[in-house]
Amino acid sequence: MSGDKEIRELRVGIAGLGAVGTKLVEQLDQGIHGLRLTAVAARDKLRAAEKLRGVKGHIAIVDIAELAEHADIVIECAPAELVGAIAEPVLRAGKTVIVLSCGALLDRMDLVDLARAHGGQIIVPTGALLGLDAVTAAAEGTIHSVRMITRKPVRGLVGAPFLVNNNIDIEDVTEPLKIFSGTAREAAKGFPANLNVVVALALAGIGPDRTQLEIWADPALTRNTHEIEVDSDAASFSLRIQNIPTENPKTGRITAQSVLAVLRKLRSPLRVGT
Incomplete structure (x- = not known):
């Protein structure tokens, strides 16, 4: 048998x-x-x-x-x-x-x-993203802060509702430009096709209203770059990833x-x- x-x-x-x-x-x-x-x-x-x-x-x-x-x-x-x-x-x-x-x-x-x-x-x-295992584990204790900095090629950000609603034109920028600073919740509304990564980070950690984010449009970049800094009672860690886009510049491979x-x-x- x-x-x-x-x-x-x-x-x-x-x-x-x-x-x-x-x-x-x-x-x-x-x-x-x-x-x-x-x-x-x-x-x-x-x-x-x-x-x-x-x-x-x-x-x-x-x-x-x-x-x-x-x-x-x-x-x-x-x-x-x-x-x-x-x-x-x-x-x-x-x-x-x-x-x-x-x-x-x-x-x-x-x-x-x-x-x-x-x-x-x-x-x-x-x-x-990366490091969600570590963030999830840290959330079993106390996370003091989560901060993320996202840098993207310009064409991956053009047309985002936040830019349209605030009349921000980035198509002709020649150097890195910070276009957003705020919470994960605000980013999800302003950049719905771009920032699912920060929402995943927020859900794994301390929530969308305490997770802080900066977004930069960088004409020199060809890859989406995310940097994460987490401080908790169990560990403090920094993570960085560069993602190669698919034919859709808003989505990484x-x-x-x-x-x-x-x-x-x-x-x-x-x-x-x-």
Whole structure:
């Protein structure tokens, strides 16, 4: 008699087929232990069908409200305004949603209550940041302060609501320019497509109103750079990361890889990290 247990595959659905969603489709198609891609949702279903051409197995192309019927885990890779519409059906079904646009959660913390009530779960991946394990561990004690400085290429910041609303033109800057200083909550509203990283940091640590952030537009940069300083009763540490953008300058390559790392942990016989 074999000692091996048959592991039921978890069905995965993806909402959004931009740079991150497309990369996840490719990797899931190549195979991740214990997981199977079963459904995607995209605004343009014909284009989605083109992107899925050649993918092994049958992948349902559905509306976002239907993803929960086809998947055990749904990965949100969509605009921030769709987070609620994607997450609610999944959480009501007691399933798991991986949220990349975590800045949207600050105005939708009712989703956490929904997950609690129905046995669902919201996972926020590390994304383009690093050191969240250390921040989470420090939060088990007392964190005195968290400060982050983000420096981005100009083209990755153009069009952000904060810049538009304050008539700040950065397209012709010739040297580094500080364009924002404030809290993570304020940054999430002003830069919804750029600063999910600071919201993840805030949720791991001392919250969006005590986590401080500076944003710099730097015409000399080609990579998104984040520096974090944390002071707590257990440790004081500084972290720095430079992320290589995808074809979408607002998104780093490591974002998709971070989601893949989460997915592999779900069924891995060896899990490393908090």
